[in-house]
Amino acid sequence: MNVTPVRTVGVDVGGTKCLGVALDQDGKIVAEQRRPTPRGPGSLPQLIDTLAALIGALGPYQQVGVGVPGLVNREGVLRSAPNLDGVADFDVAGLLGERLGHEVDVDNDATCAAAAEWLLGAGVGCTDMVLVTLGTGIGGGLVSGGRLQRGTHGFAGEYGHMVVDPAGPPCPCGRRGCWERYASGSGLARLAREAAIGRRADRVIEIAGGDPEAVRGEMVQQAAREGDADALAVIDEFGRWVALGLVNLTNVLDPERFVLGGGLAAGADLYLDPIRAWFRELIYQPELRPLPAIAFAKWNERAGAVGAALLHSAHEGAEP
Amino acid sequence: MNVTPVRTVGVDVGGTKCLGVALDQDGKIVAEQRRPTPRGPGSLPQLIDTLAALIGALGPYQQVGVGVPGLVNREGVLRSAPNLDGVADFDVAGLLGERLGHEVDVDNDATCAAAAEWLLGAGVGCTDMVLVTLGTGIGGGLVSGGRLQRGTHGFAGEYGHMVVDPAGPPCPCGRRGCWERYASGSGLARLAREAAIGRRADRVIEIAGGDPEAVRGEMVQQAAREGDADALAVIDEFGRWVALGLVNLTNVLDPERFVLGGGLAAGADLYLDPIRAWFRELIYQPELRPLPAIAFAKWNERAGAVGAALLHSAHEGAEP
Numbered sequence: 001m002n003v004t005p006v007r008t009v010g011v012d013v014g015g016t017k018c019l020g021v022a023l024d025q026d027g028k029i030v031a032e033q034r035r036p037t038p039r040g041p042g043s044l045p046q047l048i049d050t051l052a053a054l055i056g057a058l059g060p061y062q063q064v065g066v067g068v069p070g071l072v073n074r075e076g077v078l079r080s081a082p083n084l085d086g087v088a089d090f091d092v093a094g095l096l097g098e099r100l101g102h103e104v105d106v107d108n109d110a111t112c113a114a115a116a117e118w119l120l121g122a123g124v125g126c127t128d129m130v131l132v133t134l135g136t137g138i139g140g141g142l143v144s145g146g147r148l149q150r151g152t153h154g155f156a157g158e159y160g161h162m163v164v165d166p167a168g169p170p171c172p173c174g175r176r177g178c179w180e181r182y183a184s185g186s187g188l189a190r191l192a193r194e195a196a197i198g199r200r201a202d203r204v205i206e207i208a209g210g211d212p213e214a215v216r217g218e219m220v221q222q223a224a225r226e227g228d229a230d231a232l233a234v235i236d237e238f239g240r241w242v243a244l245g246l247v248n249l250t251n252v253l254d255p256e257r258f259v260l261g262g263g264l265a266a267g268a269d270l271y272l273d274p275i276r277a278w279f280r281e282l283i284y285q286p287e288l289r290p291l292p293a294i295a296f297a298k299w300n301e302r303a304g305a306v307g308a309a310l311l312h313s314a315h316e317g318a319e320p
Numbered sequence: 321m322n323v324t325p326v327r328t329v330g331v332d333v334g335g336t337k338c339l340g341v342a343l344d345q346d347g348k349i350v351a352e353q354r355r356p357t358p359r360g361p362g363s364l365p366q367l368i369d370t371l372a373a374l375i376g377a378l379g380p381y382q383q384v385g386v387g388v389p390g391l392v393n394r395e396g397v398l399r400s401a402p403n404l405d406g407v408a409d410f411d412v413a414g415l416l417g418e419r420l421g422h423e424v425d426v427d428n429d430a431t432c433a434a435a436a437e438w439l440l441g442a443g444v445g446c447t448d449m450v451l452v453t454l455g456t457g458i459g460g461g462l463v464s465g466g467r468l469q470r471g472t473h474g475f476a477g478e479y480g481h482m483v484v485d486p487a488g489p490p491c492p493c494g495r496r497g498c499w500e501r502y503a504s505g506s507g508l509a510r511l512a513r514e515a516a517i518g519r520r521a522d523r524v525i526e527i528a529g530g531d532p533e534a535v536r537g538e539m540v541q542q543a544a545r546e547g548d549a550d551a552l553a554v555i556d557e558f559g560r561w562v563a564l565g566l567v568n569l570t571n572v573l574d575p576e577r578f579v580l581g582g583g584l585a586a587g588a589d590l591y592l593d594p595i596r597a598w599f600r601e602l603i604y605q606p607e608l609r610p611l612p613a614i615a616f617a618k619w620n621e622r623a624g625a626v627g628a629a630l631l632h633s634a635h636e637g638a639e640p
Contacts, residue, residue, distance in 0.1 A: 063497070072603065126472075127472065128476075141612070144467075151448055153574055158604060161571050164486065165481065176559075247482075252478075252479060254476040254478075285400060
């Protein structure tokens, strides 16, 4: 399959490292490079230096893309990136393009991951696909009508701040009951801590060294894998919250397939059955409609970089 | 403006009447016809008779479309229509196409209304537009990336059953806290009845003849127009629930413009300010993003019929 007619390069800018890949015409990774992400106030010019050096080390290219964590507008300007210190209103596409003497496609990292899964991963062949990244928070991207959608300003796919309970727990964003307070890694840990307060998570607390405040999502996974009933109950509750958001997205978008990515994809074997069961329970008129497939992502750590390398094709509406 | 290159005909099948229009090349209504909708068990063949007669009376056409209330799949089969007695799995496109000897485009009535607003109404020129119909329930349609989106199975835009409060009031669909329990006409009446129970809606109850159970949305509107503070407080609460759903849709789709239609559009002057104020309060990072416009629909009663007449162009991805 020729995903792009050319050799392409993509870089995923993370909070701690930048990961770059080069893809050949068949979408195969033929080179890979990493660099630490420059951090702290005043680090912006260094980020451009880092990206230029990393891209240079990946060899020749005909298209180049960059994925960044945060709100990115359609001109490739990073409006806000809480995970990159000192970055606000930073024109990645303009500055890097000038440095490289080459057009650069820039988009949100989760939108890049959606491109990777759509063109080369778990969503190949779908005209309507929703990627949801379940990590510390929740992000995502979407393909509708055979095209990667970015929204008017480039901010489509910010699923984490859908409000699913206006009286729910406070969110750092200033509101209450955002989806990512329940269905993310931090949400899973919160559900476990709440179970612990009700003394329904003894094994999880034990793994956390006896301190309910130290509970993290992975500890719930570990206890669940041991067969601990309390941990499995927390996983089931987590699955219900994941499903609730997927149901809401289905009512809006009617996708053929959900692809779940992000750090929590590592626990796919634990969640997938509860998520599917709750989805069927919560969806409107399940007897009258084919239900969307729910799958886990193919690309893990490299999703953002691979998708960045495919951004140009994806923005042009390439058919997979 | 030539919206379609040809004369087109569209019919909106309602619970009580079928409304048909013919549009000339400039999108102007040049003929209009109405017929009662056949009802009751066994009325399906009669519906095809009615549609064929109505379409015949509208004069010549090069394209013809029909909008129906309920879940319609991409082949134009009505899967379910609670408001049309005895209709389930009814192949409108196939049966009517055979009768007319002409291809018929069939879609959900709210999707038709989205086509009307996008190509000839309040959403002209938008590449990303969301229509939300606020009636007895909530329906809608969407345009993303310059195309009318229908989803994989044709069920996109069923916004009413997004869950916005899992512990909320029961919905006839069997779940709890669906958006339409709050932000529809029946939601407005429910909010008013709850205010009445707390004795915060004296004037509204008076208009309802003293019976809180008889309160309807229009009575709240009437009291609010008289300046009644209790009714205005209910309108404000209603506006908050409308805004909450629009915020969720913005996090998913990042539209340029919301168009609000349906029966409640008649109270636009009352709701628009509260909806806009609450939207700004509830949206994620309002300081970093241009906010979508929130407008009321241009087409009221005729939205479905006009949109049905434009379906063929809209499905083909016509640019407005």
